[in-house]
Amino acid sequence: MPLQDGCAERLEALGLRVGKVIEKVSGMPFHGPVTLLLDGRQIAIGWKISSCILVSPLKGCFSAHDRTGS
């Protein structure tokens, strides 16, 4: 990821790591931050970082439940 140092660590310390189930709550316009729901908690992350999070949809789930990949 072409991001500053410690960014991945920071996401990880917030509990966002490979294999977690997340739900996108919203995204602000003009490349604003994306808000995610993770373990019942909202976290907001900058647009650039969020574009580096790969997700794959959970099977058999109608709402926007996604799964992070690396």
Added chain:
Amino acid sequence: MTGQAAKKLLLAGNPNVGKSALFTRITGVHAVSSNYPGTTVGFLEGWLRRSEDAWRVIDVPGAYTLTPTNEAEEVAERLVNDGADAVIIVLDATALERNLFLAFQIMERRLPVLIALNMVDEARHKGIDIDPERLEELLGVPVVPTVAVTGEGISRLLDRLPEASAGRDVPSSREDRWAAIGQVIEQVQKVRHRHHTLMDKLEDASVNSFWGLVIGIAVIAASFTAIRFAGEGLIENLLDPLFNRLWMPVINAASHYLGGSGFLHDIVVGRMIEGSIDFEQSFGLLTTGLYVPIVMVLPYVVSFYAMLSFLEDFGYLPRLAVIFDALLHRIGLHGFAIVPSLLGFGCNVPGILATRVLDSSRERFIAATLISVAVPCAGLQAMIIGAVGEIGMKWVAVVYGTLFLSWLILGRILHTLLPGYSPELIVEIPPYRIPSMKAMGMKLWMRVRGFFLEAVPLVLGGILLISFMDAAGITAFLSRMLAPVFSGLLGLPAEAAGPILLGILRKDVAVGMLATLGLSPAQLVVATITLSMTFPCIATFIVLWRELGGKRMAASMGIMIVSALTAGVTVRLLLSLNV
């Protein structure tokens, strides 16, 4: 360590898990707590007596990890590495998994640990059941469920202080740590399904791309309206009549006693304005010196902090960070910089201190400089509304509009010129909570008391200084020296130099002085803008020096003076085209 010496107790945990509330409960020392991450950026100390032992209790700033990613976390890492006789790890029961990451890092350092499983009431409410006995068994350290804001479980926690232990061995590699945490969670936590409540819907709407903006604008507009309404109401219906009815007779008697004129009379009571005393214009210690801080400024300070405390404790501020992130990114900051900036509207000092939550030193420099240039504190704003508002609200709008544009333009310039990048926002958004009236009242009281203790002596000192400078001819000398800048560039009379220089002490009283000079509306606006933007008041100056260091503070001051003059001249030219 001998039995007599004080033992050291650390309170550590993730941001916004209730450490400060717990600290206040344990020590009786009032720590400011709010509902957003990063309220405690330095650390606080207090004392706890427990049977024979005296404990020195340290409220460690909130950290997600001991591999620091910002200054607050650096402080936390240092405090933990210094060691302690016991560490209370405060865990947020509603986000146990993430909280255990830091707990494991602390336990890895083999310090005697006990765990306060905090906010168990909120967790239960959210359908999260945690088995504390099982957690205690797995970790090998005492675990006590607590609710720090109500005090539930705290005496049990302190009773078990002697049982603090290093606990089981924990894995030190990151992957193993998460795997171990996963196993713990599986065994101690059960999550029940729960329907969306109204609060949940409001939380989602507040960061929605459309509704978030609508709510944000509504909240800001409503806040400022409420602050002005309450501030003005307090002045017009309570404090001004009180001063005129009760204090005026005392002053009249004092004036008569002092002979109605002369040096001492002018210092204590002030000059007579058209044969009588005018609280706003006489500039005596007992007249303007008390009227400005108590009647004109205090009501706005109280209403501002009441509003801010509510928004803080409800948990709204981090949502503003989300809404403003895209805008702030264009001036080199990320959205969370909105929180220090809002604090700056009360007083620049806590605002600049709060920039410590920002990630890079570049970002902190930009944020601190922008706050001191373009964020007017409550005292200054009260006087802008009071003095400039007297000639029409349109002029107040010109002042605010210029400050806002300067903030945007200067931010953009700094972002372009300074090397480095603007870091991305990564912020946890706390759930909304109904604030406790008691906690909010206490916080309001501490802030208002702080204002009072600091502002009143400085205003009095400023007025005293002005009287002496006038008498000694220093004001006249400075006015002559600075006349080219003031009359040439800004189109102001030379006497405006005095008040603008007085701004070094306190800006509110300086606006009060400007108002006595009989300036034209355009001149008053230009002078107020220059005064607001140029060098900071003494308290802000000291905190800027401490936070930025001498060299970067000097750079910041240079930027302030240049932007103040640029804005002053530009507004002068624009107004002269029109008027």
